[in-house]
Amino acid sequence: MALQAAALLPSAFSIHKEVKSGASLKDSTLFGVSLSDHAKSDFISSALKTKRELSSGKFSTLQTKAVATTPTFTQATVQGKKTLRKGSVIITGASSGLGLATAKSLAESGKWHVIMACRDFLKAEKAAKSVGMAKENYTIMHLDLASLDSVRQFVDNFKRSGRPLDVLVCNAAVYQPTAKEPSFTAEGFELSVGTNHLGHFLLSRLLLDEMKQSDYPSKRLIIVGSITGNTNTLAGNVPPKANLGDLRGLQGGLNGLNTSSMIDGGDFDGAKAYKDSKVCNMLTMQEFHRRYHEDTGITFASLYPGCIATTGLFREHIPLFRLLFPPFQKFITKGYVSEEDAGKRLAQVVSDPSLTKSGVYWSWNKDSASFENQLSEEASDVEKARKVWEVSEKLLGLS
Numbered sequence: 001m002a003l004q005a006a007a008l009l010p011s012a013f014s015i016h017k018e019v020k021s022g023a024s025l026k027d028s029t030l031f032g033v034s035l036s037d038h039a040k041s042d043f044i045s046s047a048l049k050t051k052r053e054l055s056s057g058k059f060s061t062l063q064t065k066a067v068a069t070t071p072t073f074t075q076a077t078v079q080g081k082k083t084l085r086k087g088s089v090i091i092t093g094a095s096s097g098l099g100l101a102t103a104k105s106l107a108e109s110g111k112w113h114v115i116m117a118c119r120d121f122l123k124a125e126k127a128a129k130s131v132g133m134a135k136e137n138y139t140i141m142h143l144d145l146a147s148l149d150s151v152r153q154f155v156d157n158f159k160r161s162g163r164p165l166d167v168l169v170c171n172a173a174v175y176q177p178t179a180k181e182p183s184f185t186a187e188g189f190e191l192s193v194g195t196n197h198l199g200h201f202l203l204s205r206l207l208l209d210e211m212k213q214s215d216y217p218s219k220r221l222i223i224v225g226s227i228t229g230n231t232n233t234l235a236g237n238v239p240p241k242a243n244l245g246d247l248r249g250l251q252g253g254l255n256g257l258n259t260s261s262m263i264d265g266g267d268f269d270g271a272k273a274y275k276d277s278k279v280c281n282m283l284t285m286q287e288f289h290r291r292y293h294e295d296t297g298i299t300f301a302s303l304y305p306g307c308i309a310t311t312g313l314f315r316e317h318i319p320l321f322r323l324l325f326p327p328f329q330k331f332i333t334k335g336y337v338s339e340e341d342a343g344k345r346l347a348q349v350v351s352d353p354s355l356t357k358s359g360v361y362w363s364w365n366k367d368s369a370s371f372e373n374q375l376s377e378e379a380s381d382v383e384k385a386r387k388v389w390e391v392s393e394k395l396l397g398l399s
């Protein structure tokens, strides 16, 4: 299926390969198209070709579909508990985009107290105010996922706060599509995988006991994934594709000195590092499910919220990309979703009584109904999930 997808991809993709072999062209690419030569006309023709192919149904076999329905956790079950208190949810990266929209949606429901776990306290405070969150519905706590000390400090501070932990949402992420050289976390891990995967892995592991102790009727650990890490989709076949290989770079610590900064041991590529980190996120969720669901009753879930083309995730992309990406997603792929709607989707995964099934990767169809989606072969590889877990444990000093 991946091959089928690759064959159908717009001509832009072969151009991208040329760009990758040139040393300094990364910052002049748009949607995988070199701007230096055929620039906008190439992009527009690729985009139009994609539109024609999508509307002709050519890619219908690439779109993953529902595999089963979920068991229902009825409202009555929750409401039946007379003592049901406000839920307590930690959301990482709640200072913008999806995290902020989710925080707003949950806070507005009146049923949740949101702990906004953010690296920039002032930005988070302004963001909460700007979307009209009432003070009593949120607390901001400092967390920099690119520093393991900060993760440990956050966990200590949270434990000392005396609040219960009912749901943890691992949402924060960095994406560095134009970086020519890798940058690193405080402990020297390549920044995208270090932040998006390793920081969240440590956080989740250290907070698992807190969640176990919660008396809330539905405890959940949610790790945000993405379509672009899944090579069983058209979006996942846009180069550079996610591929963890045999994990030799991860095993070496991703430090870019005596080992590669990339998980598969290859040359640094910021876009690939991000997609690889999303594969780790989705594998980690499933490994959590296998190791802990039965004993703890915690629901482990991941999701693709839709293409939220306007968020800060694309802040490091070139201005022309940021200008054209939202209309491309709105009118051509039709995969666009607003920050507000994406926030409602993630809020559903946090609190909807019907989404309690564990080990699921949620997506939404055109009518905004949730369904269990299929992950790519790599993103559902049981052996790879175990290896990513074990190697990550070693890097973080957890084993």
Ligand code: NDP
Residues within 6 Å of the ligand: 092, 093, 094, 095, 096, 097, 098, 099, 117, 118, 119, 120, 123, 143, 144, 145, 146, 147, 170, 171, 172, 173, 174, 195, 224, 225, 226, 227, 304, 305, 306, 307, 308, 309, 310, 311, 312, 313, 314
């Ligand atoms: P944003 O850039 O708007 O949000 C990312 C958040 O992560 C920001 O609040 C940012 O903080 C925070 N963050 C980054 N680095 C750190 C760090 N070291 N420590 C703590 N927080 C950090 O992007 P999105 O809202 O789009 O992304 C949210 C999630 O959604 C990500 O997991 C992304 O992979 C996923 N996603 C996004 C899609 C999209 O189309 N946008 C599609 C599929 C998935 P600050 O505000 O300080 O920069």
Ligand code: PMR
Residues within 6 Å of the ligand: 010, 012, 030, 031, 032, 046, 047, 050, 175, 177, 226, 227, 228, 229, 234, 235, 238, 271, 274, 275, 306, 307, 308, 313, 333, 335
């Ligand atoms: Mg993609 C149905 C088609 C589809 C969808 C749903 C997405 C989502 N994208 C699709 C198709 C295409 N994209 C096609 C045909 C192209 C080539 C013209 C294309 C290009 C493209 C680029 C260059 N797309 C991108 C980029 C990015 O830099 C974004 C990215 O990969 O960030 C990691 C991106 C995305 N496309 C998406 C989504 C959801 C993203 C962003 C995010 C993510 O995974 O977080």
